[in-house]
Amino acid sequence: MALVPSGSGGAPVIAEVEMNGGADQSATTVRATVVQASTVFYDTPATLDKAERLIAEAAGYGSQLVVFPEAFVGGYPRGSTFGFGISISITNPKDKGKREFQKYYAAAIDVPGPEVTRLAAMAGKYKVFLVMGVIEREGYTLYCSVLFFDPLGRYLGKHRKLMPTALERIIWGFGDGSTIPVYDTPLGKIGALICWENKMPLLRTALYGKGIEIYCAPTADSRPVWQASMTHIAMEGGCFVLSANQFCRRQDYPPPSEYAFAGLGEEPSPDTVVCPGGSVIISPSGEVLAGPNYDGEALITADLDMGEIVRAKFDFDVVGHYSRPEVLSLVVDDQPHRPVSFTSAAEKAPAAKSDGTAKP
Numbered sequence: 001m002a003l004v005p006s007g008s009g010g011a012p013v014i015a016e017v018e019m020n021g022g023a024d025q026s027a028t029t030v031r032a033t034v035v036q037a038s039t040v041f042y043d044t045p046a047t048l049d050k051a052e053r054l055i056a057e058a059a060g061y062g063s064q065l066v067v068f069p070e071a072f073v074g075g076y077p078r079g080s081t082f083g084f085g086i087s088i089s090i091t092n093p094k095d096k097g098k099r100e101f102q103k104y105y106a107a108a109i110d111v112p113g114p115e116v117t118r119l120a121a122m123a124g125k126y127k128v129f130l131v132m133g134v135i136e137r138e139g140y141t142l143y144c145s146v147l148f149f150d151p152l153g154r155y156l157g158k159h160r161k162l163m164p165t166a167l168e169r170i171i172w173g174f175g176d177g178s179t180i181p182v183y184d185t186p187l188g189k190i191g192a193l194i195c196w197e198n199k200m201p202l203l204r205t206a207l208y209g210k211g212i213e214i215y216c217a218p219t220a221d222s223r224p225v226w227q228a229s230m231t232h233i234a235m236e237g238g239c240f241v242l243s244a245n246q247f248c249r250r251q252d253y254p255p256p257s258e259y260a261f262a263g264l265g266e267e268p269s270p271d272t273v274v275c276p277g278g279s280v281i282i283s284p285s286g287e288v289l290a291g292p293n294y295d296g297e298a299l300i301t302a303d304l305d306m307g308e309i310v311r312a313k314f315d316f317d318v319v320g321h322y323s324r325p326e327v328l329s330l331v332v333d334d335q336p337h338r339p340v341s342f343t344s345a346a347e348k349a350p351a352a353k354s355d356g357t358a359k360p
Contacts, residue, residue, distance in 0.1 A: 034242050035300075036293055064129060065190070072218075111145065133244075161197060177333045178336035180332070190212070194217075212239055240284060246277065
């Protein structure tokens with residue numbers, strides 16, 4: 001285990017890919033790192049530069065899997081409502097909150113797009129599986145998403161947050177069942193849910209049903225009680241849980257003249273910690289392998305003994321010998337749902353593939 005302070009201040013989604021990447025498929029131990037670091041807010045190129053430094057640092061420790069926090073690329077709009085419910089005027093295009101949102105929209109990325117290409121190149125350059133939290137832009141709607149990349153430099157696909165929480169719902173759109181992937185890789189079966197999605201039992205069960213082994217949980221929740229949720233999921237799913245959160249001070253966000261920081265009473269001082277992190281890695285038995293860290297930006301690394309999954313499942317396999325499908329079962333609609341469809345296009349094009357379980 002290592003707890004290392006950080007040294008750094010149009011293809012379709014791929015549903016089935018071959019992911020060998022030169023990894024040793026006989027290996028029973030995986031070295032994984034969760035990144036605890038802040039976005040460079042409103043500056044996506046600088047954020048990508050920072051991401052590459054962190055990935056290089058993690059790869060230098062021998063990490064095979066690197067997991068970033070929720071909304072690392074694009075930023076988590078902590079403390080801001082973009083004026084909604086406070087001063088927003090639907091008829092006033094000059095409203096300050098709307099102009100703040102315009103900058104936030106500009107910092108988001110298209111998927112696929114040039115930023116995705118660059119992230120894929122990073123994964124290939126440093127030979128890691130990469131799980132990256134981003135703010136995705138499609139048309140004029142933003143989504144909180146996680147992107148997956150392999151060590152061959154390929155973009156594998158994405159998960160869109162199915163249910164944004166509280167005021168997130170006025171900022172981000174909703175995902176659907178077509179982007180709940182679990183990728184079968186040489187390291188193990190990897191998937192992700194974002195923040196409070198992890199508190200949705202049926203959504204977790206969908207991942208369990210796909211055989212998830214390395215469960216990534218990018219989050220913005222730094223409360224101590226979050227650790228209890230992560231421990232429960234590890235034991236419930238018989239999987240490793242890797243939760244990555246940002247560590248942010250007020251000074252990591254734009255100054256008050258450019259960014260209204262609400263929710264803390266008076267404007268916080270530049271050194272005020274507005275998100276203390278709490279990133280953690282937990283084993284299928286519920287043992288904390290690394291973290292939680294509340295001290296600053298860090299790379300939190302642990303060696304995952306993949307044999308522990310089998311030992312944990314002997315006691316409890318939630319979708320196997322401990323299930324009762326004749327009494328309780330789950331049906332998941334994994335088809336994409338679009339607000340507008342055209343029958344002529346549907347007649348000409350094959351059915352769209354959804355993000356599912358990728359097979360080697």
